[in-house]
Amino acid sequence: MSEQKPERVYCPVCLQRFRYMPGWKAGDLVICPICGQKLRLEMTGEGWVGSRPEKGTDQEIRDRVDEFARLRGFKFNDMKDEVLDGLIGKNKRFGDFYCPCRMEHVPEYQCPCEPTRRGDVLANGKCYCGFFWRKDRGAIDPPPRP
Amino acid sequence: MANKPLVYALSTCPYCKRTKRFLDNHKIEYEVLDVDLLDDAKQDEVIEKIEKMTGRRSFPVVVIGSEVIVGHDEEKLKKALRV
Numbered sequence: 006m007s008e009q010k011p012e013r014v015y016c017p018v019c020l021q022r023f024r025y026m027p028g029w030k031a032g033d034l035v036i037c038p039i040c041g042q043k044l045r046l047e048m049t050g051e052g053w054v055g056s057r058p059e060k061g062t063d064q065e066i067r068d069r070v071d072e073f074a075r076l077r078g079f080k081f082n083d084m085k086d087e088v089l090d091g092l093i094g095k096n097k098r099f100g101d102f103y104c105p106c107r108m109e110h111v112p113e114y115q116c117p118c119e120p121t122r123r124g125d126v127l128a129n130g131k132c133y134c135g136f137f138w139r140k141d142r143g144a145i146d147p148p149p150r151p
Numbered sequence: 152m153a154n155k156p157l158v159y160a161l162s163t164c165p166y167c168k169r170t171k172r173f174l175d176n177h178k179i180e181y182e183v184l185d186v187d188l189l190d191d192a193k194q195d196e197v198i199e200k201i202e203k204m205t206g207r208r209s210f211p212v213v214v215i216g217s218e219v220i221v222g223h224d225e226e227k228l229k230k231a232l233r234v
Contacts, residue, residue, distance in 0.1 A: 084165055087165035087168065087169075088165050090165070091163040091164060091165050091168075092163075094162065094163040095163045098162065098163070098187075098188075099187075105161070105163035105164055105165065106161065106163075106164050106165075106166070106210065107161075108161065108186065108187060108194075108198070108208065134165075135166075
């Protein structure tokens with residue numbers, strides 16, 4: 006009997022599971038297609054799990070938001086650096102990159118927050134914080150993928 | 152000004168920072184309460200007050216006399232402060 010391969014990878018940022026692609030192996034760096042987080046693949050008793058190789062660094066959140074914007078086709082505006090400063094401040098004071106415009110420090114408000122991941126930008130033209138903008142309303146493209 | 156404007160803010164919120172910067176640039180003396188840095192009991196009390204005043208939980212909130220301005224709105228600030 007052949008062993009069934011686990012099919013999903015757990016992302017510790019958006020707390021979702023995404024499809025495991027054939028050929029991926031432990032130690033590989035992949036991007037969560039839901040939130041843009043860079044993950045290092047690990048096989049655990051629970052199946053494939055991504056760990057955060059640059060957890061808590063400024064670079065981690067910069068890469069995540071740029072990647073998320075590229076994945077969704079979103080733009081930024083002239084608030085980008087100020088919102089990033091707010092996210093970095095949240096991490097310093099409250100332990101992770103929660104939305105800087107909200108009071109709550111809960112996993113669903115980890116940036117990009119759950120409402121943003123679920124379509125708020127398309128519905129309202131921007132996210133709650135005015136960080137991610139729909140293509141027709143934002144001004145600044147994320148940088149090209151390194 | 153008899154009563155200083157009061158700014159309810161979040162320490163990390165970029166729009167709150169813009170409001171503080173606007174007031175600083177116009178040399179307006181004001182008081183500020185960074186709500187996210189308060190202890191839990193005080194935070195609950197202040198949030199309740201903000202929700203009663205504005206009907207929501209959004210920052211910044213600037214109280215100028217009897218006027219309450221929600222969000223960073225320079226036109227409203229200028230009008231209320233006569234600057």
